[in-house]
Amino acid sequence: MSKIDVFVAPRPNPALIRAMTSVNRIVMLHGIPGFRDLLPFNRLAGLRGVANVRHIAFPDADLERLKASCGAGKATFITPNHPEFFTDWMIDKEIVSQVSPLTASWATNGVVNGLGRLMQKFWLANNLIAQIPGNSGAAKEHSVAWALKGHGVLLHPEGGVGWHANIVAPLLSGAVEMGLEALKRGRATDPDFKVWIAPVVWKLAFTGNVEAALAKECAYVEKSLNIERHATDTLPQRIHHIYSTLLTRDEAAWGMPSDEGQTYAERQQGLIIELARRLGESISPEAAITDTTELLRRARRWQRENTGDAEGQKQVRTLADAVQRLQRVGPWASANPRITQEEIAEHLKRIRNDYCRGGLRDTMNRFIPQPAGPRCAYIRVPEAIGLHAYAGSIDDAVAELHRRMQETVTSTVTELAAKGSFIFYPNPFYRR
Template sequence: MTPVNRALMLKGLPLLRDVPVLNRVAGIRSIANVRHIDFPDADRARLAAVCGERRATFLTPNHPEFFTDWMIDKEIVSKVAPLTASWATNSVVNGLGGLAQKFWLANNLIAQIPGNSDSARRHSVDWAVQGKGVLLHPEGAVGWHGDWVAPLLPGAAEMAVAALAQGRVADPAFEAWIAPVVWKLVFLHDADAGLRAECAYVEQRLSIENIDRDATPADRVYAIYEALLARDEAKAGVAPDRAQPVAGRLEALIVDFSQRLADLIGTTAVPGRPELLRAARRWLRSSSGDGATTAQAVKTAADTLQRLCRLGPFAWADPTMTQEQAAEHIKRIRNDYCAGTFRDNLNRFVPQPVGPRRAIIRVPAPIAVHDFRGDAEGMIDELRRRLQSALDGINADLSNAGGLRSYPNPFFDQSGFGIF
């Protein structure tokens, strides 16, 4: 599948991909529209050095974009560990019908099933101990924030520790590695026109009016989020104060929904957001006797809270918003708010970029689990540090070379947001 993936999914068909009209056909220009892949030999060699026999390797790339994630991941592992097993969400592996399930399983995907991951973990550990590699995204779900690494889940570290113990039963010199990988997508050309067109579609689809069509995509993204926040506030019985910054209003609404959810599931105090959402999902899986009305209220509150929390401090951290960041905001809005049509449903599974891009892939120093002085939590903290540092390095190089186009960021300097 590697040549198919490279041509049809990533790079497109040479010559034909640049022919007018034909270059609008996803299968010709490629679906992910990634024309160039920057994966230096040194980074490739660093990753290859920790893959193979007598070692268990867990590859942990960042997770900035859906669909393109697996296409780039496949390109990476094809260079260093072609038999790598990859984790994917249950809705992809098992939710698209029997034929699709057979296809994904033949491509060695492992279904991540909430509340029932023991068999997937055992298979992953066994596979890794054989020296074939396992890939999973420690950020979990796609957040559409390519420059910021979200708090990580502990699965990679926990499985690496288990694989090390299992491997050393037969081989005292057995090694286990956690191999961070980062990739960033950059538009090859000015994407302003495409971003404006996609903003217009979202505004029309969500019936958002009175937005200045001459405003920058960054300002239009801000206006869309502000309008959607006002709707969520109204549904929650909160009077929107539209003169206040989005960040403060968003924090207040998150606190409100957190308390509502905690009250519904009988939690005595509002825990941290990730813990609260996990507790709510566990409650839903075991709430068959608690009444349909309450279960629906819990589901609605949990879904709303999770959606509200997907806009975070990465949005207002910098005075400028790059075109790539604007594109991510728009895709996040489309995923979270636009539903019900074939076009919207297709966009969720196969989101289309507004222009051709370059993928920059880097491999920070892998973590030697067998030599690490600390527990799994410490490994995850170190993993996140290495991922973020590598992304910051890519952005610094791009900025110094003038390789990023940007707008003034209307979210910038909105203080008082303390949830994350």
């Protein structure tokens, strides 16, 4: 294995973690008052707040609910939703600093191990656990052992970022599996030992109208991808046109006809079905796999087990990447007749992440995406699941976790909409 794929146990440094909590709060989130709103200082991310989260609305009742699930004598696995990259760890760190400062947090191996030896030491001292794709046994073992010491373990059950804050994606089962293992070990010495799966959700909302900044970013995307803008299109229509053009290019690249009479969702689904069929034939000609989640899982396993087949590796990887990328615009995109500025911003970030790869600016955007304006983070804590008192299966627990997270996200969005926190536009993806 290469060094990026080798698990190294975190070495948490409490003093560094405390110091970075203050740095995170000022430099990464809130910015410096007096500078963050003044030109030219507000153009410097460190003075403005890199994630530009000016306010955090974390009700006392929710904070106390999370605190009750953490601490000595119990194992706690904290499971936030995952609506945005980079901002995720900044908000997660702010949350755990108030309930369990020595919480260990899962992160991709590309971040923990892939940025050089000094950065690896820094991340390990900040108690980050490197997720090694296809080989997570050591990370899980360390997580269970750390949780049994009374410190939290934080991981995103959605896996990767989808840039859809109003929708919680299907969840992975890792937190529940590790929780059950911690329960078994804890009960070996203490029959009253408790294990909690503690969900957290947060929703970001702009504090004002950022249409001009969004239009500027949209123009950058159009130029980068060589997509002609229609002069009369509204901002949401420009987003729809970008996606439609990219889909037409994908159809042409894979030899599929493009039916302009169909909706975007119909064309997208037709291409996904065809590419999934080809992927299935590449990895398992004898079995028809209709579920794309299972198909992609098997494709990853096929790649691990067939490293000697260079041509097959390239074909499977290309097909799997295409299916995964196309699926990132889910049915939620066309579910509502209105679209918010926050959802437009998510579309732009998703497009830039998936298609814009021209240079340093786009690379930086993937690692540290910059928001269109100041925001407020609304943090809510659903009721935790006590695995010590849960009689259902792993799948049942994951489904219940998803239900609680989605219900809380939906109620938070509804609450904010009722308060006038969003600016709405007609949604060009919507079809009755």
